[in-house]
Amino acid sequence: MFLHVGTAKSGTTYLQDLWWRHRDELRERGLLLPGTGRREHFTAAALVKGMSAHVERLDPHELATWQRLVDEARDWLGDVLVSNEHFADSPPDAAAAALTDLAGAAEEVHVVITARDLGRVLPSAWQQRVKMGARQPYRRFLATVRRGEDDQKFWRYQDVPAIADRWSAGLPSDRVHLAVVPPSGAPRDELWSRTAAVLGLDVTGLDAEARRPNDSLGLVEAELLRQVNERIPRPRRSPALTRHIKGSFVPEALAGSATRESFVLPARHHGWVLERSQASVAELGARAYDVVGDLADLLPADPRAGRTPDDATVAELLAAATTVLARLGDATAPATLDQALDLVTADLLRRSGPQRGTSAQ
CATH class of the missing domain: 1.20.940 (RNA Binding Protein, Prp18; Chain A)
Incomplete structure (x- = not known):
């Protein structure tokens, strides 16, 4: 049983698009994506972590989504994959309960974490927040993330060592897999290949081109x-x-x-982002997780000249x-x-x- 818990803005949309597009072929190759679609995996994550604003609107059938996915996993003889980045934000007791459920449905439970360098995550995360209705200027967002103000939920989705801690309780360290997003300029399908290696999956002949429209904004x-x-x-x-x-x-x-x-991470923020990233890399490197890729790719690139949304x-x-x-x-x-x-x-x-x-x- 593979549970992909995020992180957000680490190529999850791209990967999920490919997994669901090739669902039938993957099933023939021994990997089941339980449920009827991506929405059910989101609902499962919302139920596991206790996302009350969403859960309160669910009908009785939807409230049983997580249990249905677990039951499908139990009945399937091959490997199983569930993926949604909202699992990353689950509190420790919720993560432990979910792992217990999965342990009752599979011989082995594996947790998969995809991670990307903060230098690229921060601009992308602010843009995503704006699409969801945020009013906070980019400069203010960076300042609150730096100081952890206002119970800044950014770190609940991006503190990779903490997420690994929450989701590795009771698991052998070699069943916690960290797939590192390659640096800018790498082939786009490199992340697809890295996660396939984690899943022990042969993806030969499967189209790895992104087909969902790129709605990122300048x-x-x-x-x-x-x-x-x-x-x-x-x-x-x-x-x-x-x-x-x-x-x-x-x-x-x-x-x-x-x-x-495209907008940049301002040079004045590079120092603390680099320091935080170096600490995470050191912490992850001291553990025995299965790392696919290079932990050094989690360090931000050197600052580059450019404008930010505040300069429009x-x-x-x-x-x-x-x-x-x-x-x-x-x-x-x-x-x-x-x-x-x-x-x-x-x-x-x-x-x-x-x-x-x-x-x-």
Whole structure:
């Protein structure tokens, strides 16, 4: 039984897309993905870790999801894989209970952790938070992560040694597998190959190209979305609105509304990120986990020149907002989103005259 617990922003979407796309072929090769789809693995993770906001909306059939996956694993004669990054955030007692359940369904239980260097994770994590409705500017996000303010949940999903501790209780160390995401410039399918090695899986002949649309945003687009979030009253930020923004607004209207410009980890943050990463690498290296890849790849690359979302100008944001409004046209969108976008655009228009070209912040 292989339980892939994350971490977030470590290629999990890419891997899960491939595992589910090739589900039938993997089954023929001896690996079962139990359940009916990715959503059930998310629900299982929510049940295990006690994600009350989600669990409270589940019907009786959905509330039995985790037990159904365990039962399918018990009935299958080959290997089994369950994957969702929300398992990483489970408290110790919940992780221990889940491992006990799995131990009753399989001869061997293995935990798989994928991990990526913090220099790339931090920008990606902030963008993901913004897609989920966060209002926090990028610079403030980095500061709160650094200081661990406000019960910063970032570390609950990214403290790899702590996650390994929670999910290795009672397991032999060689059944805790750490697949390191290769550095930028490596072949994209290298992570696919590394996780296949962990699973003891022959993936010869299986297409490893990403097919899900890449809806990552450039710095101007991400900052525009953050400012839209600021104009949405918190009581009106519903799960349905978040799903619409992530599933429709971002890929169909926002992505590509400005020149694609990736944003960087500012050089002033490189020192503490490197220090934290070095400590994690040393801690992981002192343990006997099965590491696939090089732990040194968890160290951030040297700082590089570039801008951040905080550097987006009023002119750039106004041009992107105008493009988004034109794309929306007569399309039906939630009134809350339309109103917020109109407010942002009006504010940018007001500021664009004598302040054209100045920082949006």
